[in-house]
Amino acid sequence: MICQNEAPLKSHPVATGRHPSSRLFRKTTVAVPREFSFQECLKFLARSDKERTHAVHPECVRKLIKIDDEPILFELRNMRHGFLEITFLNRLVPASIRSPVIEFVNEWLDLDTNLSPFYRFARKNSLLKQLTTNHYGLRLIKIPDLFEALCWAILGQQINVAFAYTLKQRVVENFGESFVFESATYWRFPTPETIAELQPADLLNLQFNRQKVEYIIGLARLMRDGNVSKQRLLEMSTLENAREALLNIRGVGPWTASYVLMRCLGFRSAFPIEDIGLHNALQRQLNLPRKPSLEEIRNMSAGWGGWQAYVAIYLYRSLL
DNA sequence: ATCCAGGAGTCCG
DNA sequence: CGGACTCATGGA
Numbered sequence: 295m296i297c298q299n300e301a302p303l304k305s306h307p308v309a310t311g312r313h314p315s316s317r318l319f320r321k322t323t324v325a326v327p328r329e330f331s332f333q334e335c336l337k338f339l340a341r342s343d344k345e346r347t348h349a350v351h352p353e354c355v356r357k358l359i360k361i362d363d364e365p366i367l368f369e370l371r372n373m374r375h376g377f378l379e380i381t382f383l384n385r386l387v388p389a390s391i392r393s394p395v396i397e398f399v400n401e402w403l404d405l406d407t408n409l410s411p412f413y414r415f416a417r418k419n420s421l422l423k424q425l426t427t428n429h430y431g432l433r434l435i436k437i438p439d440l441f442e443a444l445c446w447a448i449l450g451q452q453i454n455v456a457f458a459y460t461l462k463q464r465v466v467e468n469f470g471e472s473f474v475f476e477s478a479t480y481w482r483f484p485t486p487e488t489i490a491e492l493q494p495a496d497l498l499n500l501q502f503n504r505q506k507v508e509y510i511i512g513l514a515r516l517m518r519d520g521n522v523s524k525q526r527l528l529e530m531s532t533l534e535n536a537r538e539a540l541l542n543i544r545g546v547g548p549w550t551a552s553y554v555l556m557r558c559l560g561f562r563s564a565f566p567i568e569d570i571g572l573h574n575a576l577q578r579q580l581n582l583p584r585k586p587s588l589e590e591i592r593n594m595s596a597g598w599g600g601w602q603a604y605v606a607i608y609l610y611r612s613l614l
Numbered sequence: 615a616t617c618c619a620g621g622a623g624t625c626c627g
Numbered sequence: 628c629g630g631a632c633t634c635a636t637g638g639a
Contacts, residue, residue: 453637
């Protein structure tokens with residue numbers, strides 16, 4: 295019931311008002327690329343029932359974002375025939391908001407990437423062949439918010455993922471911004487400005503250890519003060535330069551840097567090779583008696599044709 | 615109970 | 628520079 299349309303709606307985009315400049319939209323559409331499966335993306339997004347920065351339902355996903363300092367709650371669903379439908383739930387929006395939302399969706403689900411070369415490449419490699427067959431159409435699902443991506447990686451260091459989601463849920467519900475719609479609450483990850491002002495005890499109470507508290511508050515201050523920004527990282531010409539900049543952040547080591555290069559900054563050749571979850575996934579996919587060594591993985595991944603980040607996402611997916 | 619978990623910083627030689 | 632130690636708690 296949550297995902298049903300409330301009222302009959304005209305074909306998209308639904309506009310009101312007489313003048314083009316004042317048109318308001320309730321819905322819009324996004325074209326999807328080849329090699330795309332909305333259900334595979336939903337499955338990935340639904341990994342944890344403790345995730346609060348989006349809400350997955352059987353046929354759709356809802357997310358709260360902010361555009362021009364305005365909260366925008368939208369719903370994404372499959373339309374078939376190569377389109378996704380975006381419904382603006384909390385208000386009608388002008389084109390000046392519709393465009394950035396479409397842009398956000400494109401980035402979130404990595405819709406601008408042509409996966410045909412990857413899928414052709416994968417046919418020649420038994421591991422990649424089985425991953426792309428089993429999870430056809432899965433995209434590199436991003437965490438577009440740099441602060442959220444870095445915090446999520448830091449939270450995930452050296453603890454099991456289930457507990458990491460518990461910690462993330464607590465941070466979001468204690469310090470994030472929320473919006474209530476139809477008696478459900480939707481959340482945004484807290485801003486650096488908010489976290490930068492916290493006392494260590496605020497996070498220790500949520501069962502963070504002292505290291506993570508120090509890392510996350512320090513990171514929040516760096517970002518609040520403009521010393522670290524997504525734009526600056528994206529302006530760096532190469533993966534190596536962005537990686538160096540990330541490694542300068544206290545609490546960000548090789549794994550976290552690669553993870554964020556992949557999940558937030560969209561570098562398709564980034565690969566968090568130290569990731570225990572990926573080691574387990576590789577062991578299972580390759581039927582190995584033990585986890586592969588770093589050197590074995592380095593050798594394998596060197597042959598993944600610049601699609602390492604996609605391989606990582608498909609490997610994570612294989613664990614669900 | 616015991617071991618592991620989608621690591622990173624520090625210290626030591 | 629490479630290796631050992633510490634952090635610190637939930638899940639299985």
